[in-house]
Amino acid sequence: MYAGLFHTAFLAAAETFLNGLIALDPAMPSKLAPLAGKTLRVECTVPPAGFNMLVCQKSILLMQGEPEAATATVQGSAATLLGMLAGNDRAAQRNNRTAISGDTAFLQSLQDVLANLDVDWEYQLSRVIGDIPTQAVSDGLAGTREFARQTAANLRDDLDAWLHEEKKLFPDASQLETFYRAVDRLRLRVDRLEARTNRLLTGRH
């Protein structure tokens, strides 16, 4: 139950990261408050480890602790649990990759809170560098994102044309269509030939 200081150190680091994110969302205290005092026990099967997530008014504490204190318990591999806690993998629950016991409504609510973590990066940045530079950075980022999207699309088209038209490494769609039609025709002819052969053979007998 108590794996020692290394486990404590790992949980402390994870908790600092998580609460750092939580602090960036001004709406989080009001979202966490209804869940305050409840504990989610997380039992990881691969690698084997377990810890409690205690929801407080403004933060979430990650601690080694006693499983009996938990409001709900969730069990699964590390990858499944991480995806699930981020709210990205509800399917994991349906696919029986996780085992859940206790107050599942609490687990669902906690998942929703964490999945809807809405960090206003522009506001956080504006506190450091000011409003006008933030707007410039934001516009710059939006422009860069659009340029990157456009460039990626162009590259994809160019690569496609180069491989199909210039290097002739792959057939294009019309060549494939012709090939498939030819294969279909051949299959039909073979079928007809087979039927005819069968008929001749049965006629002889």
Add this chain to the structure above:
Amino acid sequence: MTKDTEQETTHFGYREVPVGDKAGLVGQVFHSVAQKYDLMNDVMSLGTHRLIKRFTLELSALRPGMSVLDLAGGTGDFSLLFSPIVGKDGQVVLADINESMVRVGRDRIIDKGLTENISYTLANAECLPFRENSFDCICIAYGLRNVTNKEAALASMFAMTKPGGRVLVLEFSKPVNPLLGKAYDAYSVLWPKAGQLITGDGDSYQYLVESIRMHPDQETLKQMMVDAGYRDCEYHNAMGGICAIHIGHKARA
């Protein structure tokens, strides 16, 4: 405690002093170092005291709504950790015999905006001024070795613990590996020099080094807790036994 021909004496570091004088001498030590106490803890422990305190917190099994006594709470490290866990329905009492330390702790906690569930009191661990069976958990961290009469302190803590509650004693102890022990001894020789440099008071840290060596080892302290009435006593070594966290439970009525 040893019997002198004239009067009872006890140890203050390596020195033998009259029993009545120890609390005052310890008081002077902590009064002197209160302002730089946290910084010195980081220097001496290389920051590991934070992890050890967190590990102790994990062993406390605190839940929302519980009441907890942070005895010898000093600059409030533990109260800050306890407060969000017990929540607004719980209660944290920071108690210390030293006014300077409580003042630093109280200011620090108020500055962090935690006022809802923490209260403060000056109290001697040997005769705690609370009703019996008041606390679900009592934690004394790096405090017991400074108490003149440790048996009386453990008995008083036992009386204040609710049936079914637990006491946690975090204290320097004896390293389990002799090599580690030698390295630790060599390192701790530097503390008075660091203390002189940072707080301008090397003597207080000389006392700290000596008091650590005079403190009972893991098994002795465990037996003292059993003698005080605690059940299912156990201890967890941290950093190879440089520190140990003892846990004792008070039987349910």
